[in-house]
Amino acid sequence: MTGGALLFARYAYPTHALGQCGPEKQAELFERVAAGVDDRELRRLAKTFEDDWSYLELIARSNGVDDPLDARVVEAYWIGNPMLDKVGASALARSMEQRFRTRAGRTWPTVMDAVSAGALPHHSFQALVVGPLLDSAHSAGAAETLNVLDRCRIRWSQVVELSGEQAVVRSRPLRWDGRSLELGEPRLEEVVVARDGLTLVTGLGVGDWCSLHGGWVCDRITARQLRALQTYTLRQLRVINGLPFSVAARVSS
Numbered sequence: 001m002t003g004g005a006l007l008f009a010r011y012a013y014p015t016h017a018l019g020q021c022g023p024e025k026q027a028e029l030f031e032r033v034a035a036g037v038d039d040r041e042l043r044r045l046a047k048t049f050e051d052d053w054s055y056l057e058l059i060a061r062s063n064g065v066d067d068p069l070d071a072r073v074v075e076a077y078w079i080g081n082p083m084l085d086k087v088g089a090s091a092l093a094r095s096m097e098q099r100f101r102t103r104a105g106r107t108w109p110t111v112m113d114a115v116s117a118g119a120l121p122h123h124s125f126q127a128l129v130v131g132p133l134l135d136s137a138h139s140a141g142a143a144e145t146l147n148v149l150d151r152c153r154i155r156w157s158q159v160v161e162l163s164g165e166q167a168v169v170r171s172r173p174l175r176w177d178g179r180s181l182e183l184g185e186p187r188l189e190e191v192v193v194a195r196d197g198l199t200l201v202t203g204l205g206v207g208d209w210c211s212l213h214g215g216w217v218c219d220r221i222t223a224r225q226l227r228a229l230q231t232y233t234l235r236q237l238r239v240i241n242g243l244p245f246s247v248a249a250r251v252s253s
Helices: 004-016 026-034 040-047 050-062 071-078 082-086 089-116 123-134 142-152 223-241
Strands: 155-163 166-171 174-176 181-183 187-192 209-213 216-220
Touching: 004 026, 004 040, 004 050, 004 071, 004 209, 004 216, 026 040, 050 071, 050 082, 050 089, 050 123, 071 082, 089 123, 123 142, 123 223, 142 174, 155 187, 155 223, 166 209, 181 223, 187 216, 209 223
Parallel strands: none
Antiparallel strands: 155 166, 155 209, 166 187, 174 181, 209 216
8 A cells, every 4th residue: 555644645735736725835745746755754744734634643543553644544534444433423523622613613513513413534524514614705606616515525536538637537526406415427527637747646547446636636546445435425425414504505505
């Protein structure tokens, strides 16, 4: 398995490049990932992604793992694996309160409702619940809201065509049916594979399953990882749709 710091950076870079999180060292991070460097400096950079790092610490602690950048821990957060199921609701609630209660303000009860309803420290929880609720200035229309949520979550897709530094993939976007947030029918979309000859993942081929974040291909994924990402994403959507008020309500406004 890819080293934990390198795996973390593959998924963190796309939104970091947009200036949404992490240190102001986008070029350095990208170059290190493209070079396959998994060293002390990459580990230091990973710790500057404060929100993500807190989830890694929680998952590691709940599973008796000393290193938050253990590759299994990193995989649990971005993709999903059984480590998530060992994080108790009370531990997640304490972690959320320490980090987000002040920032959430009046939306804090919704975060706690999600935890009580079965949310896990998977990135889909941060992308689909916590992040949007903390964004009190959010005022986009329904279509743009769905687009933002899609780009923030980790998605699975299958490569249909490769052309230079772009790829055409088949993926399932989020859809709002007037009552709930769910996955729509598969569609084709163009995503970034490389920039200026540098890429987050090598050896990508037509027919491969891959993970997406922020419009970039982050990694090729195995059948096991595909099932895990699907399972934990759908679980999070069930939690969201069961809340009395959630970010999904913003989609219909």
